[in-house]
Amino acid sequence: MICHCRIIPPNVLERLSQDKRLTEAERKHFFNMAAYEAHWRKLRTVALLSSSHAAALGSMSATVAAAAAPAITVYNCANGTNLPGAPVPNPGSSTDVTAKRTFVETTGVADFYRQIFKRNSVDNLGMTLQSSIHYGVKYNNAFWNGQQMTYGDGDGNIFVDFTLGNDVIAHELTHGVTQFTARLGYSNQAGGLNESMSDVFGSMFRQWSAKQNVKQADWLIGSDIMGPGAKAHGYTCLRDMAKPGAAHCLAPQPTHFSEFKPNMDPHESSGIPNLAFYKAAVAIGGYSWEKAGQVWYQALVAYRPSPSMKMRTFANRTRRQAKLLFRADPSVFKAIDAAWIAVGL
Amino acid sequence: MAEYKIERLGGFAGFGLPGSHLASRGRIAAAQLEQQVQDALEALFAKHAKARRPATRGPARDMFSYRITRTTDSGEQSIEVPEADVPGALINCIKDELI
Numbered sequence: 001m002i003c004h005c006r007i008i009p010p011n012v013l014e015r016l017s018q019d020k021r022l023t024e025a026e027r028k029h030f031f032n033m034a035a036y037e038a039h040w041r042k043l044r045t046v047a048l049l050s051s052s053h054a055a056a057l058g059s060m061s062a063t064v065a066a067a068a069a070p071a072i073t074v075y076n077c078a079n080g081t082n083l084p085g086a087p088v089p090n091p092g093s094s095t096d097v098t099a100k101r102t103f104v105e106t107t108g109v110a111d112f113y114r115q116i117f118k119r120n121s122v123d124n125l126g127m128t129l130q131s132s133i134h135y136g137v138k139y140n141n142a143f144w145n146g147q148q149m150t151y152g153d154g155d156g157n158i159f160v161d162f163t164l165g166n167d168v169i170a171h172e173l174t175h176g177v178t179q180f181t182a183r184l185g186y187s188n189q190a191g192g193l194n195e196s197m198s199d200v201f202g203s204m205f206r207q208w209s210a211k212q213n214v215k216q217a218d219w220l221i222g223s224d225i226m227g228p229g230a231k232a233h234g235y236t237c238l239r240d241m242a243k244p245g246a247a248h249c250l251a252p253q254p255t256h257f258s259e260f261k262p263n264m265d266p267h268e269s270s271g272i273p274n275l276a277f278y279k280a281a282v283a284i285g286g287y288s289w290e291k292a293g294q295v296w297y298q299a300l301v302a303y304r305p306s307p308s309m310k311m312r313t314f315a316n317r318t319r320r321q322a323k324l325l326f327r328a329d330p331s332v333f334k335a336i337d338a339a340w341i342a343v344g345l
Numbered sequence: 346m347a348e349y350k351i352e353r354l355g356g357f358a359g360f361g362l363p364g365s366h367l368a369s370r371g372r373i374a375a376a377q378l379e380q381q382v383q384d385a386l387e388a389l390f391a392k393h394a395k396a397r398r399p400a401t402r403g404p405a406r407d408m409f410s411y412r413i414t415r416t417t418d419s420g421e422q423s424i425e426v427p428e429a430d431v432p433g434a435l436i437n438c439i440k441d442e443l444i
């Protein structure tokens with residue numbers, strides 16, 4: 001379907017996205033168009049796009065937008081906190097190793113989503129993937145602000161440069177994917193699911209980059225950004241998807257839904273669905289992105305937005321998707337079902 | 346004498362969570378802050394004291410929030426605010442550490 005969406009008002013797009021008389025594919029198309037419209041207006045307002053990008057966007061139809069690969073841009077905050085900072089020209093060949101790494105790994109994550117999940121950037125419409133580096137002074141964090149990724153250099157003791165973790169880069173970018181699909185909130189059970197999506201796809205990207213199967217993978221989150229001080233104390237990661245409560249985690253997590261408490265921080269409660277993904281992927285075997293990853297992806301993107309989704313709802317979506325996607329291989333459903341039961345869902 | 350305590354929370358690494366080995370805390374006497382910063386903090390406490398619940402975070406993910414506690418002769422008062430609202434002079438007095 002070709003839709004020159006910029007002449008259809010957003011409220012009409014929103015209504016069409018929920019019109020039961022249309023097919024699922026048509027409703028999804030209009031939903032994507034509505035999200036794209038809102039996003040495009042926001043970008044235009046805050047002037048995040050260069051004039052050439054804006055001109056290109058202005059003339060493209062949705063079909064063309066869906067086909068174009070995302071541009072990857074990198075900005076340098078030079079230890080300040082004003083976003084996005086100064087543009088890094090040709091980041092792929094920059095002498096700043098952080099800029100070059102950010103460009104290479106972000107390109108890798110875009111390739112991963114395109115090749116493995118047939119997704120074109122976070123919005124599936126080729127949105128520019130913008131990153132800012134050297135944010136703040138010895139800043140021990142990376143974040144997604146709703147429009148772009150931002151990375152600190154770390155303090156050199158507890159953490160090193162956050163761009164050294166390609167799972168960190170995929171984690172932040174996946175927050176964008178979630179924002180444009182299930183629109184999971186950031187508190188209670190939906191918050192834990194939101195964080196888990198980012199860890200799951202972050203770990204999957206790290207495994208895909210290293211061509212690791214589920215047995216070769218270490219299932220650690222943040223292991224490449226641990227600084228010498230953290231390592232000296234025996235901490236090897238932030239989180240461990242296989243053993244969320246382990247002593248080698250800087251931030252141990254619960255392992256069973258019975259431990260979930262309302263208002264838990266999403267970085268804590270994500271341990272429960274993280275462990276379910278690990279158990280499912282290992283029971284299925286092979287590469288995590290081939291079966292378990294496909295099921296998780298469809299459970300994230302194939303439904304209308306669910307900002308307050310419960311973990312059990314997500315678990316049941318993966319059960320349904322396992323049956324739909326792998327009808328001929330019931331072992332996939334069995335593995336996923338058993339994994340959720342093991343964590344109390 | 347009034348004093349401010351500040352604690353960094355959350356982020357990608359999960360500072361200050363129960364069981365977390367990451368903490369980031371600091372304290373400073375109000376008198377050590379410039380008047381402009383003290384006024385900004387006064388306004389911040391007034392704004393968040395009125396709010397029934399912490400400000401929603403919008404689409405931002407993995408960003409730090411901060412718990413600021415003000416101790417005066419009349420007792421302690423705490424607010425939790427996003428990073429963008431915290432005066433730099435207060436953020437500068439905290440230190441990330443392993444616990």
Ligand SMILES: [Zn+2]
Pocket residue numbers: 171175195198357406407
């Ligand atoms: Zn996150």
